[in-house]
Amino acid sequence: MYLENIKTDFYEFITGKRICLITHYDIDSICTCKILQSLLKHNQTLYTLDIVRGVSDLRKIFSENCNDVKYFVLINCGGTVDIVELLDPDDDIIFFILDSHRPTDLCNIYSNGQIRLMWNMEEDVQIPDFHDIFREQTSDADESENSQNESEDESEERAAKRRRLGEEEILKRRERRLWEANRAKLIFDYTQFTYYSKASALVMFDLAWKLNRDDKDLLWYAIVALTEQLIFGKIENTQYVLETGNLQAHTTRLQNRSSDTDDATSLKISFERDLKLVLYRHWSVEASLKYSMFTACKLKLWSLKGDKRLHELLADMGLPLAQSRQNFLSMDLQLRQEFSGSIERLSEKYGLTDIIYATFVMTYGYRNKYCACDVVYGMLTILESSPRSKRPEESFQLALDCLSRSHRIILNNAIDKGKGITKTLFKTVQSALEMKQIISAGPFIYYIVQEGCVDWFMFSHQHILALLAQFIIRAYVAMSRNRKASSLPLIVSANKDMESGMCIIMGIPPLCENSPKNFFGKAFDQAAEQINYNTTCDYFDTAYFDIPIKDRTRFLDALTALLS
Template sequence: MFIEDIKNDFYNILLGNRVLLLVHYDVDAICTCKILQGLFKSDNVSYTLVPVGGIAELKQAYEENNEEIKYVVLVNCGGTIDLVDILQPEEEVVFFVLDAHKPTDVCNVYSDGQVRLVYKDSEENIPNFDDIFKDEEEDEENEESESGREGLEAMVERRRERRAWEERRNTLMFNYTQFSYYGKPSACIALELAWRVSRCGWGGVWAGSVAAAAGAALCRRAPAQALLDHHHLREHTPQEHDKTGCHVTLEKDVCLPLYRRWSLEAALCHAPALAPSLRLHTRAGHARLRQLLADTGIPLQQARQAYRSMDVELRRSLLSALEAAAPKHKLPAPTHTTFLLQRVHSPTLPAMDVVFAIMGLIEHETIPKAEGFQHALSALDTQSGQNESLSLGSAGAMAALQAVARLVHGTLSGRRLHLAGPFSYFIVQEGTPESRIVRGPLWLGVAARWTAAAAGASRAVVASAPIDDTTCLLLGIPPRYQHEPRNLFGAAFEQAATKCGASVSLDHVDSSVITLPLAQRPQFLDALTALLA
């Protein structure tokens, strides 16, 4: 069921009770967790925080921590599965679900109150209750109570009506579940809650800003929806700076992640939004990059040194110079409107940089995921001075972007992007340096989108990377993902697995990401090709 009042029907119920907080490993979920932690600290709400990566981890975390727990808050997990059926909770346990993954499972939507959904997305076209649920016991009782010719005719008619109803139900459910997509960032909902309970500070606004930037940077939200998310955040911006002088502004910035920590040339070579259009995997690619720098009036010597060491006038003119040169080189818009964190005696910090830093911590080459999760929470701190977690994540993100660039360039120049009917696919080779970094859904997704953009972005792309010696990860990117990020691969993967009998694991929260045995990958791709042809 959907709650009506986020303050009274959700937050006020948690006050005075111990809460189990289950948070998914993604940027939006971590930002939401940061906001909720601030609220819980202000109101002395005791809680147990457990990060979860998939449905199996969600079930394990609940089973290990549900003792004397009556209220469970799930962030970006649990909304797309039948929670009561999978977790088998006691009747008095209540689940509050704040999940940006869509579509929401209909059993959660029509729960009698044990599952309470914190937010209803306006895009969800949820089927009516009577169209998808039917009382089977009542039908059986009617069949048993009737006899004779008239009773037999009535029974046949009811069975015909039931078959017609089941066909309509199957059609409705297929239309409802065939695409997976992302709704409004959960952190925006948590920020609205903070505003409703008069706890909306700059720290919460910054966490919400990073979540909104993640939706745009990872192409999870269409451009128009991303603008609405930004507008929603501006409505809850405090009127005054806090006592530390920290505040968040919405300004135009360059679409180059981490360029303030990099050189301008390196940032251009590793920017997922711009680098594909430079076609650096070709012989003429680097000449095109040098020509772009020349057209912006930036000497190559300046572009190759640390950005902060560049001439001040060149830095000031960077935005306008790139905007003027982009049309000649057929680049997408090189600037965007984004959130910037302004702090006393500290450099400006773009929200997009923190997005990639958190990704670098969650899917770090050497740091365990649980430790990376805690670092990611610390990376969202807004205090002035050196943030060790943010620096660690930025270094990890820069290494990951370099690995993604090498992977994409090798895939395209080596002609390892294979055509398979209506989609293309590539495989990260086991044992390569890139396979140690680009093996999780976040960075593999960046590589898939980069590859799709470099190839024209008109075809869907499937990417696969080894997890270990026997298992691989596989994910799908829809065509024209920049404009319409709805993804049909979740339903397609499930049908292809059924068709070929592959031992596919649908454990991931995002249905467009699966794992399967390496030995079964060829037959699975053949089945997927036949299905989508």
């Protein structure tokens, strides 16, 4: 069921109670957790924090805590699965779920109060009516048991009545079959696409605002979560624009409310027009232009012709190579100040018309300036580029710490390492194009990360694989002579690890749709059935799927036949 008032029905309800806080292993969850931790500290609520990556982790964490805790708060996990069926909880256990994954499981929506969803019904699309999905039915076993207890006279009378009502019974059965067929269609229509709704951190910040507990730090966490959704293509651009408008109003309000005007300590958040260049404030201009997905695909920088085009752009901007190859902060002040305007002025000439976008920039002290996307890449690096020996809980905690201004060294180190991720993405795409490894299967294109390619093990992580998929599909469309290239979806696959013999497969919709709604979740399930591979998806986002490496070719063949 949906909560009518998150302030009273959630925050005031859990005050003074012990809760188990279970969060998904992603950036939005970390930002949401950071805001919620601040609110729980104010009302002195005790909690334990656990991290989950999939459905099996959720089941394990619940079983470890269900005897001691009666209130569970789930962040970005649990909304898309039937919690009661999955966990079989006692009747007195209550789950509060804040999840941006969609579609929401219908059993959770129509729960009688054990499952409490912390968002509005309007954020879920085309919810079927309760009576179209759930219907009381008499068990055949109960009927047979009742008939055994009847006397002979009663049995004969019942048989005569059945004969008289035979036609009515046939009509009822026909009505039942029609209802079940309609139910199946409604459920399929409701669940056929997976997508993302509003970032959970935005909902949690809205709660902090209503409680008058908000500040600029909490606002910044919400901004980072929204930016993560944009970078990973989780939401449409129009949704991003609407949310930035709301956050801009909060920025102005909190800036006016603040009494801290000391430049050395105060935090300032500004709404700015910025460039779609990765980490350029912390890198050299040439490297950022070369390795950013946007400019790489627009200028085809993986080719010699593209490389020449890049140097032409730098020359037109009046930017000497010596300046463009040193750290951005070390460039001449005038060149630095004119950089953004110079690219915007030449954007039409070089086909970079969409290079400017609206975002937020945080500054504090005299030298600390971060764009929201810088922080996203830093956190991504901590979560998915850490040594394999480091436990997920350690990486999650480190990512939590890097959001705090007092731990800027952690963030700076992560941003430096993040440059390596963008280089690896670029080199992988360049190799895929040169070796012609992006294969057309008819209804879709696919790419398999080859074991032994540059840092291949990095792509066993969800979000880095998602960035690679975005890069691959844009590069393919930019290079392909096929007019239908932009209408083809993409599947990418990478080995998870050599010990398990498993690989991860993910799919993204075609570029022409301009919508992040993804149909591959249903398609993966149906293809797995066709090859008799019985498994349930362990990911909360069903656009990802695990399968044995030895079955991958058969799985792709089945998918091709299914989508043809």
